[in-house]
Amino acid sequence: MVIHRKGENMKPVNHLNYFSSGGMIYCEKEQDVVEGTPEYYEKHCMNCPFLAGHLQGEGIECTYEDSTVKDEFVSVLEPYEYQEKRSKARRIESERRARKFTVKKK
Secondary structure, three states: EEEEEOOOOOEEEEEEOOOOOOOOEEEEEOEEEEEOOOOOHHHHHHHEEEEEEEOOOOOOEEEOOOOOOOOEEEEEEEHHHHHHHHHHHHHHHHHHHHOOEEEOOO
16 A cells, blocks of 8 residues: 655745844744744744844844745744644644645555
8 A cells, every 4th residue: 555645835935033022033943933032033033943044133044935925025024823823723734735635455
């Protein structure tokens, strides 16, 4: 028996994650809003597979697949709102992936 998964129609999206007025930022790897300190950047972002760069002291640039965005990039200005949006999307994405498995007999 072979298990196949049909491809998702998601593509990598460049996320421009700007610091909120309180210095908070959305982190996809942590799936949470975190304090965007230099220490956090050094400890977490420098080794993150999503890191695409920094925004000249205004935020962090990350690239990952995201079904909530239709463009090649998105500006994230409100980290808590975006966290809620991504949380809902991850549940939907997970359900879609689970339904896309098919079983074929050899």
